[in-house]
Amino acid sequence: MSKILVAQHNHKSCIKQALNSAETICKQKKLRLTPIRKRIFELIWSNHKAVGAYDLLESLHLEDPKAKPVTIYRALDFLLAAGLIHKIKSLNAFIGCLRPEISHNAMLLICNVCQQTDEVEAQNIYQNICQIAENNAFLPQNISLELHGVCNSCHQIQEIDLNNLS
Ligand SMILES: [Zn+2]
Ligand SMILES: [Zn+2]
Numbered sequence: 001m002s003k004i005l006v007a008q009h010n011h012k013s014c015i016k017q018a019l020n021s022a023e024t025i026c027k028q029k030k031l032r033l034t035p036i037r038k039r040i041f042e043l044i045w046s047n048h049k050a051v052g053a054y055d056l057l058e059s060l061h062l063e064d065p066k067a068k069p070v071t072i073y074r075a076l077d078f079l080l081a082a083g084l085i086h087k088i089k090s091l092n093a094f095i096g097c098l099r100p101e102i103s104h105n106a107m108l109l110i111c112n113v114c115q116q117t118d119e120v121e122a123q124n125i126y127q128n129i130c131q132i133a134e135n136n137a138f139l140p141q142n143i144s145l146e147l148h149g150v151c152n153s154c155h156q157i158q159e160i161d162l163n164n165l166s
């Protein structure tokens, strides 16, 4: 289970670990992590914030002014299919998966203040949802759990601000 402590973590090692897992997974699944797919994966991993396709295109334009939206969308489709990133549907944005090597039912915790996104295992919630669906003779095909709120760091900052006011 992950808890991203923004101020106290070495993000370079996060990126390194993410790239290593991506390479291993692609090798195992016989998928081709082409340079452009890898670059977009790295851009998504620039931080732990949700990033949209348009922002990715803007970043890519700094390196290659001829980069086209379709390049981004194809790379995103590949990374999603390979299980290397998650799509945040409520924001139409993306985030690097923290545990791509294990199949998991993630719930995304999205901070409304800083857009940091964490993921936690939510197997029991998925089971409950499937049970409810079954009870209603409904076949679930796509479950996504996205929780919006305030992350721990932003919560602490807000508390400090409130204390300074009083
Ligand atoms: Zn990190
Ligand atoms: Zn994940």
Ligand SMILES: [Zn+2]
Residues within 6 Å of the ligand: 111, 112, 113, 114, 115, 116, 150, 151, 152, 153, 154, 155
């Ligand atoms: Zn936050």
